[in-house]
Amino acid sequence: MFEESLRRLVDSVEGGLACVVMGFDGISLEKYLANEPGAFDVETIGMEYSVVLRQIRTTASMLDAGDLGEVAIRNERLTAILRPISDEYFLLFAMKPDGNFGKGRYLARLVAPEIRRELA
Amino acid sequence: MFEESLRRLVDSVEGGLACVVMGFDGISLEKYLANEPGAFDVETIGMEYSVVLRQIRTTASMLDAGDLGEVAIRNERLTAILRPISDEYFLLFAMKPDGNFGKGRYLARLVAPEIRRELA
Numbered sequence: 166m167f168e169e170s171l172r173r174l175v176d177s178v179e180g181g182l183a184c185v186v187m188g189f190d191g192i193s194l195e196k197y198l199a200n201e202p203g204a205f206d207v208e209t210i211g212m213e214y215s216v217v218l219r220q221i222r223t224t225a226s227m228l229d230a231g232d233l234g235e236v237a238i239r240n241e242r243l244t245a246i247l248r249p250i251s252d253e254y255f256l257l258f259a260m261k262p263d264g265n266f267g268k269g270r271y272l273a274r275l276v277a278p279e280i281r282r283e284l285a
Numbered sequence: 286m287f288e289e290s291l292r293r294l295v296d297s298v299e300g301g302l303a304c305v306v307m308g309f310d311g312i313s314l315e316k317y318l319a320n321e322p323g324a325f326d327v328e329t330i331g332m333e334y335s336v337v338l339r340q341i342r343t344t345a346s347m348l349d350a351g352d353l354g355e356v357a358i359r360n361e362r363l364t365a366i367l368r369p370i371s372d373e374y375f376l377l378f379a380m381k382p383d384g385n386f387g388k389g390r391y392l393a394r395l396v397a398p399e400i401r402r403e404l405a
Contacts, residue, residue: 213348216340216344220336230360233360234359240345240353241354243348
């Protein structure tokens with residue numbers, strides 16, 4: 166499917182670890198892992214963050230803040246960039262904390278509409 | 286208290302609207318609003334996002350991702366930058382979506398430890 170878009174995202178960004186296209190229900194559709202992602206389960210991460218994203222959507226709606234564009238969560242050992250693709254799916258890009266965060270955000274923003282078109 | 290730090294954060298960033306230091310329980314400690322924040326209730330926003338942040342901390346702990354450094358949530362009509370200050374408090378900086386996001390993140394990172402010292 167859109168595996169080429171996912172590969173480009175992960176492999177073009179320094180520190181890129183993995184990405185996954187996942188339903189807001191936590192069920193994974195497609196994923197791509199860097200060659201050496203380490204001890205790392207991107208589906209578990211996506212599943213956990215799908216709960217967070219659902220809550221953020223509810224919050225945005227309560228606050229009348231408009232559509233959700235992007236969420237970035239930076240932890241000590243993991244940075245996650247999340248973007249809704251459609252009402253049903255989101256993109257999670259996981260990277261090392263010292264990776265190129267700006268490029269990660271930039272490419273995730275480019276790749277999300279590519280995936281949306283494939284899903285249509 | 287650390288009102289000067291909050292003022293600097295909001296007034297130095299193009300598009301800065303407001304910031305608040307809030308407990309993870311959703312109770313506000315101190316806030317600062319730009320001169321023209323518009324129809325905007327930063328305490329309500331902080332309260333809603335405190336729920337999100339608590340969930341992200343739980344998720345980070347389950348994923349063994351280490352301490353939470355920063356969360357950025359970009360909606361159509363509002364960008365929020367959130368940083369834990371201590372185990373009890375976090376900083377929320379709200380800005381316009383077309384504001385200087387990079388500078389907002391940079392200054393929030395500088396200001397958070399200043400506030401932590403004041404709280405100690």
